[in-house]
Amino acid sequence: MNNDNDMQEAEITVQDTFASYTESLQAGLDNGLNYVSLFNTLVHTTDFDELLNAAEKLADFALDSEYLEFPHQFTGEDVQTIFLSRVLELGGVNNQFNLKDTNRIQKLLGVFNGLDEEPFTFKKSPKAGAGYYFVATNDSQSLMYLNLKTKELMFNGRALINFFVVVLEGKDVAIIKNVLATLKKFGKILKETSGFTVEFNVLDSFNSQFFEFAGGTCEEIMDELFVKSAANEYILMADEQGNAILDLNANTTLVISDKGTNDHPRYGAYIQDKDQAENWIYLLLDYDFIQKWYLDNEKQLEILANRVVFG
Structure with missing residues (x-):
């Protein structure tokens, strides 16, 4: 039983x-x-x-x-790369960022038009619940930060300058500008269509944008700019408010100003141009003497980015 x-x-x-x-x-x-x-x-x-x-x-x-x-x-990092490509596609920015052949690689990579030898990808932030950093695979610098959950996009000015100005020195400036314009369009599309908060940093072209210097400035640094300007047949002048004014062409003026107080100065720059198309990194690409002045004094003149995200 x-x-x-x-x-x-x-x-x-x-x-x-x-x-x-x-x-x-x-x-x-x-x-x-x-x-x-x-x-x-x-x-x-x-x-x-x-x-x-x-x-x-x-x-x-x-x-x-x-x-x-x-x-x-496909990993979460791969998804971000596809997302970047699709946002540009839906925003009408065609053939500027293309995915590489996925059959030959373990990780999904993308390349910008004219920079085929420099593939890019995303890497996940080590912080829990955080987003992803956009990097060139031949370089480890975090160029921008994307978080889909919080709808945030932040550009890292220091890394953008170090990579596109320093690492890619000698590359056709028109190609570099086109890549930077594509990244900026990506941010603009996300802001306008999906309500993202976007910190453009050195890619911001509005005349009202104040590019704040990390360490301020000093008389020696401004004297250096005066000498370099004169050597390149430009004149650095002071206006009645004490701002340093550098007319670069008929439509573009660099204004260096102190937005702080006597006890707590906050030095930085405005770029005034008729079409509001110029920005800080374009300025470094267009004018060698300003680029050299910036790079020689980068510790003081670095344009502040989000330190919590980029360190």
């Missing part, structure tokens, strides 16, 4: 185990289908809200389960 009960219990246990297995397997398959659906949205949607929602979910998507593992998966 006991043997019959034991056999029935064993049979029930096998059935229950098999049912649990099939349910778990089906759940894994359903999860995979959800992943595919989100990825199709990421790649094909023409709606910015759908694109953002899909990218945010995919960045933290747990695809594998106890009973089902997928050998090839």
